[in-house]
Amino acid sequence: MPQTKILLKNIGTPNSEHIKGYLKNGGYKALKHALGELLPEEIVELVKRAGLRGRGGAGFPTGMKWQFCASDPKKIKYIICNADEGEPGTFKDRILLEQDPHSLIEGMAIAGYAIGCTQGIIYIRGEYIYAARLLEQAIEQARAKGYLGDNILGADFCFDIKVFLGAGAYICGEETALLDSLEGRAGRSRVKPPFPVNEGLWRRPTTVNNVETLCSIRHILLNGDEWFRRLGTSECPGTKIFSISGHVNKPGNYELPMGTVLRDLIYEYAGGIRDGNKFKAVLPGGASSPCLTAEHMGVAFDFYNLARAGSMLGSGALIVMDETTCMVGAGLSVARFFEHESCGRCTPCREGAGWIVNILNRIYNGEAKLAEIDLIVELADNMRASSFCPLGMAAPNAVVSFIKNFRDDFEEHIKYKRCPARKDLDV
């Protein structure tokens, strides 16, 4: 079966990153349609009826977010694109930003019109400096053609976009930490409520949407909500870009209907496991998600079905591990990431993440006691229960799932100073 390329359709076409290429592929038609034929509230209703959920990880209904923001009586509002793609295993926004930036610009302009705001900001991670420069050029091209600026396409609507470069902080992908970063602060999550839709950037109503979410908007406007609902599952309509990495033969971005099952994702699209090896585990939603194992091959990948299977869809990043993977080592890699990225404010996350690394290191080197395996699980329970924000709550997910499913890997490191999966490993 071919992919269902809607968001990725322009990728690979000539000059897809330039407005010339974009216009040739029907670009800015949706914005014309929106400004010429639709009222802002009609667009909000359309996006609500389509059932689009945020593609950044949380899966919140986009139309509802827009409605909350649009109905706030405060005058100055913002639409912010979260391009701080940092979840390990995720590389879907990168391709959209680098090769189809006008899709994002058009989606943001439509969102701005629907919500009633004149200012858009793209918060892009510092590591994506190449994409950031490209976006600046694309914005310039859109301004020159009158798709951004004053009285866009002759309508009573002014809108412009600014690119804001992050500086290396995973936490800024969390929307309230992102807002702090935009305000010239260290990125640290805020208490909710108030929600950003009412008190966001500079305490003004702010909608924060992911790149993939905003790129979906023009397709919904041009093809309608019923078309969108026919794709994917009834609970999660539309397509999703799945970023597949790790031990598969063909790692890459695959756009498929929501609800595509794990078996198809790995074997039909990503070319199966490398070297004819056996599948061991997959982190289905980036490094924050608990792993799935071979028994889960039939699980449909959408927000609800993955939650029912005890994990999460997150950003749709599948990190695939084959039978040669040392789960202690893999766990250590994930744990180090969270230790480094903890913002340091709340104790459970800051200290818990550090202690998990500490203990895993000693297990990896065969220096720990067996009881320390359960100590990690206990630490994890505390982190989940009492961390301030989702980073700390999700930090131990992968490690605990590795312990639960592959306890032998951990025990053999300690008991026999060897790794059952990686024979070459010198414990």
Add this chain to the structure above:
Amino acid sequence: MANIAPKLPDGLKKEFEQIVAQYEFKRGALLPLLHKVQEHSGYLEQDILVGIAGYLNIPQVDVFEIATFYTLFNTRPVGNNVILVCDSISCYLKDEEKVFAQIKRILQIGSGETTSDGKFTLFTTSCIGACDRAPAMMVNDKTFFKLTPEKITDILKEY
């Protein structure tokens, strides 16, 4: 901090004014200003951080916090080229450790260190969104993909 004389970088006065003018609330210009300084001098000197605090009329401690909170900001001098090797899970699964070991062997430095000729500074970094082409690293603004120990030798020669 109190005994550091505030300073603004030479030759960036105009750029600073242009950046700040874009922000309704001056503090919003802080990250862009720090990016500008680093682009200009390679790292953020203490006296300039103090200078920026005065320039934006915000507490010095806030500027120091931000300069150290964000990984991409350097508060110490770095070499002419900064290498960021991704050590997150997808790169780890594709033998990033061997690549990193090769870089350390060739350059004779560890993470966070600069070569004695001032040519390279080496860091590990969190995921850089190149997982389908792992293992990956950045040298300055450029990303290199599908690395092997052999490729490292060639890439480093280019600098």
